Amino acid sequence: MNSLPGTEYIIAGLFLLFIAATIAGSLLAVFTVRVIRSVCGLALTSVGLAGLYYFLNSPFLALMELLIYVGAVCVTIVFAIMLAEPQEIVDESPRHSVLWSIAAIIVCTAIFWSAARLGVLGDWTTPAIRLNDGTIQDIGVSLLSTYSMAFEVISLVLLVAILGALAIARIGRHRHP
Amino acid sequence: MNIIELYQQPQPYLIVAAAVLALGIFGLLRRRTLIGMLIAGELIFSAAMLNIMAVNRFYSADPTVGQVFVLFIMGLAAAEVAIALSVIIAVYRNYRSIKTSELSELSG
Numbered sequence: 001m002n003s004l005p006g007t008e009y010i011i012a013g014l015f016l017l018f019i020a021a022t023i024a025g026s027l028l029a030v031f032t033v034r035v036i037r038s039v040c041g042l043a044l045t046s047v048g049l050a051g052l053y054y055f056l057n058s059p060f061l062a063l064m065e066l067l068i069y070v071g072a073v074c075v076t077i078v079f080a081i082m083l084a085e086p087q088e089i090v091d092e093s094p095r096h097s098v099l100w101s102i103a104a105i106i107v108c109t110a111i112f113w114s115a116a117r118l119g120v121l122g123d124w125t126t127p128a129i130r131l132n133d134g135t136i137q138d139i140g141v142s143l144l145s146t147y148s149m150a151f152e153v154i155s156l157v158l159l160v161a162i163l164g165a166l167a168i169a170r171i172g173r174h175r176h177p
Numbered sequence: 178m179n180i181i182e183l184y185q186q187p188q189p190y191l192i193v194a195a196a197v198l199a200l201g202i203f204g205l206l207r208r209r210t211l212i213g214m215l216i217a218g219e220l221i222f223s224a225a226m227l228n229i230m231a232v233n234r235f236y237s238a239d240p241t242v243g244q245v246f247v248l249f250i251m252g253l254a255a256a257e258v259a260i261a262l263s264v265i266i267a268v269y270r271n272y273r274s275i276k277t278s279e280l281s282e283l284s285g
Contacts, residue, residue, distance in 0.1 A: 112199035119191025134240030161256035
């Protein structure tokens, strides 16, 4: 089966690379000052997450993550940055700002520690049997049978969101011609 | 735990999801513009999706359910981004700024 020698090392290296991309992208998205760089961080996070989804046996979601997040969400945010030109200048009083970031770091470390501890040490039970393999065929069947109502409602939500976005953007345009 | 079989364990995925969640909440607290806060919110969504996918892969009897659920989350996140960005652009037209410290007309 494994024709190439050292295939498992390549796979493990790819896995670590995707984890590193996810973490580095999140750090970039949060800690950079310019907003355009944090959009790049979000895109890097999405690429890493797509790889992790591939390792979690769902290539369909990996593709969807790339299409929706990198292709749609990041590009839309870049358009909004070009239209609204946010310049993030640190002009608050530094003492207040430092206190606030120390509090934020403490809160987020507590959240990370408790969530990671729950994930590692939690008493999770593995199921005895698998009903299916979770392939694209199974997703399609369950989208059109069990979850067909939710599927239709999601499409309605997207339609209403697009119409609402158009309406909101148009109102502001009339006020300041 | 061998590093070669690391990707067949649930723990790395759950730890990465926890890290992305914590960074997203940190960004939501720290960012001073609306677009920065929106990006941090997207990070929180991504952490939730990775967590659902990991639990779905390793601890669920029906691996389809989590994938369908994550698809729905992606749709909702896309709708949220569209609405939030149009609100941000409308706010920018009225205030000429999207810094959260300057959008304080109601605070007196």
